[in-house]
Amino acid sequence: MHRSLHTAAALAAALTTISCSSLQPHSLQLASRTAGVGDLRAIEFSGTGRWYQFGQAPNPDLPWPPFHLKNYTADINYDTASARVQISRSQVIEPGRNRPVPVEQKVEQFISGTTAWNLASSAANPVPTISAQPAAVHERSAEIWASPQGFLKAALAHQARTEAVGGGSEVSFTLGGKYRYVGTLNAKNQLTSVKTWIDNPVLGDTLVETSYSDYKDFGGIQFPGHIVRNQGGYPVLDINVSTVKANPQVDISVPQEASRAPSARVAANKLADGVYYLTGGTHHSVAIEQKDHIVLVEAPQNEERSQAVIAKLKETIPGKPIKYLINTHAHFDHAGGLRTFVDEGATIVTHQPNQAYYQKIWVNPHSINPDRLAKSGKTANFESFNGKHVLTDGKRDIEIHSLADNSHNDAFVLVYLPAEKILIEADAYTPAAANAPAPAVPNPYSVNLYESIRKLKLDVDQIAALHGPRVATLADLRSAIGISRASR
Secondary structure (H helix, E strand, O other): OOHHHHHHHHHHHHHOOOOOOOOOOHHHHHHHHHOOOOOOOEEEEEEEEEEEOOOOOOOOOOOOOEEEEEEEEEEEEOOOOEEEEEEEEEEOOOOOOOOOOOOOEEEEEEEEOOEEEEEEEEOOOOOOEEEEOHHHHHHHHHHHHOOHHHHHHHHHHOOOEEEEEOOEEEEEEEEOOOEEEEEEEOOOOOEEEEEEEEEEOOOEEEEEEEEEEEEEEEOOEEEEEEEEEEEOOEEEEEEEEEEEEEOOOOOOOOOHHHHOOOOOOOEEEEEEOOEEEEEOOOOOEEEEEOOOOEEEEOOOOOHHHHHHHHHHHHHHOOOOOEEEEEOOOOOHHHHOOHHHHHHHOOEEEEEHHHHHHHHHHOOOOOOOOOOHHHHHOOOOOEEEEOOEEEEEOOOOEEEEEEOOOOOOOOOOEEEEEOOOOEEEEOOOOOOOOOOOOOOOOOOHHHHHHHHHHHHHOOOOOEEEEOOOOOOEOHHHHHHHOOOOHHHO
């Protein structure tokens, strides 16, 4: 078992035996009575508002993109350290951005002990699918113990330190030996904020701060009418609570699919001599062999994936170091493994605005789950650019082009191999399964990609998308955006 899951297992086990202690400070006892903690084993609360997609800012200097929340319902079982959050959401199109037409997405997020998973569906894919979410375990556990009643229960069970601050109190404790929680009680003994820190492969020790206000009586339970959660410096949730239920039936069993954590297995598929498509998960990379080194396109997800890619490259292209790592954009699922390649000695090649962002966030502490770079303390080397950049060994050119005016991201690149006529891109176009029908409405990101290919006069035979089930062709891209053979 991964060491972080060992910690989560111990944490879940400890928190299933929570009980009130008469030795706790008076303010904490009063707050717990006010919140009805003593007889509360589970809670449900619902509301509407905004949800924000963490790690997916369209620009390194902008907040996480917003979604309208038609429904947000959280069911928490404190005795079993488990929860289900049901979300119905649709993306808000920010002014000046050309995004896909919003569709309602229905997502259920689960955690039970050390296992996290999602159940998701949409109008385009109405059959719900289960996906394991091992990276979300600590974030979702934090949502349980940062909830008003959850925080007070955990504080009572873990010898919380309480001190007077202004007209209220500050309550702090540590779970699992390294997860610190700090809460603030006001003069009415209401919990007004909770701070905790979780690990993120991009940001390191990441502050999650939840604010509670507008307390009301919901059928005998004192609960906040307004909840705002910030993560990584920007909002991730902002809801107005409409209903609260005490002790609902919350029985969450782990489905078999959720217990199978995604494998870090990497498959090397040859696209051309010295060009390998590295698959084996939801995110891909491409390795390009040059005279005395390797150029790798993309380091997605996390260190575990990057370690697996490094091992596969040592097997596939032995004896050559990874000299360059080309990063397509700063979304966290595409940048989560970059730090590993800094430690490996690779130079990070990225669009110019991303360099300053990475230099700023990579100095954050990584004490909760130290990665290779945190242990080595190496300094990152960059080659950043605007427009066009070429990496060459004198025999093989690798062209990197800014993907201009694509609303998915403002600091976005594609990679092109002119000799092999291979295009490498992420998120602008994700090929569907072979023979799948074209979308009814073209994705504007894909339309922009096709227009960019034409403007740059790129002769493309293969498209190695960094998501999706297969290598595509330019004809596949044309079909996906509704361009017929006759109209080319």
